[in-house]
Amino acid sequence: MVRVRIAPSPTGFPHLGLIYQALFDYAFAKKNNGKFFIRIEDTDRARFVEGAEDKIYAGLDWVGLTEDESPRKGGEFGPYRQSERQAMGIYKKYALELIEKGGAYYCFCTKERLEQLRKSQETNHQPTMYDKHCRNLSKEEIEKKLSLGESYIIRLKVPENKTIEVEDLIRGKISFDSNLIEDAVLLKADGFPTYHLASSVVDDHLMQTTHVVRGEEWLPSLPKHWLMYEYFGWEKPIFIHTPTIRNPDKSKFSKRYGHTGVDWYINEGFLPEAIRNYLALLSWSHPEGKEIFSLEEFIEVFDFKDIKPVGPVFDLEKLKWMNGEYIRNTKVEILSDKLKEFFKDDDEIKSFFKENASKMDQIILLAQSRMKTLKEFKDLVVYNPTELSLQEKDFAKKLKSEFENIKIWNKDNILNAMREILKTTGAKGNLLYKVLTGKDKGLPLPDMLEILGKEETLKNLH
């Protein structure tokens, strides 16, 4: 049974990178009738943010990637919060087991010593890593220090002079020189575990994770995790390191260049389907070269092994195009609901909806091909009069008298009147918009004016 997970730290709304991984996880789990679960990594108390967990759910639910098991949903492998697992003593128990099996050891080095060590290594241009000072402490020494209540941590015992060969699904076999791998801290002085112990090995194993999907920044520590699985004698999951989404300058996707949190996309009026579809096209492509496809279709054709190991640059322009594509392909009634929901706190648009309730579908139909985000609907539809030049005022006057002559106020007659005045004055269409809407472009005038009514139109012109 396939079991995959995301393991976010509760720091706020999900980063697009997390959504990206969740998308792959979700699709793979669904495809294989497996489970997709969330484990909250809240062991670093310094980074804990109140309410962040709910934001993670909100973001994931919004894109439609709802999990099967999590703190909020429960599940047979709980608890799903690391702080709770910590309280149960899970990590310490396994850290001690590792010591017993010869895969880890107590370390009593002070932070000051480590600081000094690092400094001297840096000045000597040596790799900065722990010098294994406590690795060969005798049993007696350890027991003495322990009974004295000395502060300690537990470190991984990395074998010397060995080549550690690991495997990543999308990159294949990778070799590391064990002498260059640090004796990483497994259990901190405060009794909390580090990622290496808790997430990567103990929890993933206990929660029966079959495919460990995580960002490629974890690749360098894979040999440590690999080693631990071997020390414990546990079956290893399949490791998949997804490429990092990049800024235009190829650095890690950051706030400096783009909007990294889903909340921005929600507030900007992006459709979850578009986000999901766009993300699917990063480092992965549809076997038939399709650009637009449903989640269901994605689930059907997706496989981890088809992910490319190259970090893609995030392109907001293409996302916008795709969002426009999804907006255009949405049925008017549904789009109407989406707009209402999106503008639920905007009084101006709300009253606009109310006043034009019967004509709303018609208006949305006109706006549909002209907006790339839901937010843009407002700009399309709101009338904002501006100061006109003398020339423009003159044109407005002529237009008014032309409109006054229209007996039956419908779009055909309005269009004819418009054509007439453009012909006689030689003006461009933009001028009509300027005079009638305050902007030099917008929704088709005949349709909009018909909806607005003759009286209102003349009033605006006046």
Add this chain to the structure above:
RNA sequence: GGUCCUAUCGUCUAGCGGUCUAGGACAUUGCCUUCUCAAGGCAAAGAUCAGGGGUUCGAAUCCCCUUAGGACUACCA
């Protein structure tokens, strides 16, 4: 500095030894449509497949080196 990963149009990518004078999408430009702006349709431009060596009858595709970019190098994840 060290270790590891990576390298096809500006961007996302197809390509997995011959079908490649390298295909598609976004963006760009032009034309058509037209009350404006979009949308849509058509077309153009854009990549000596990072560079150099091999292997092979044949390489974007396999190997090596160089270069460039990225990640990691915490008692953070």
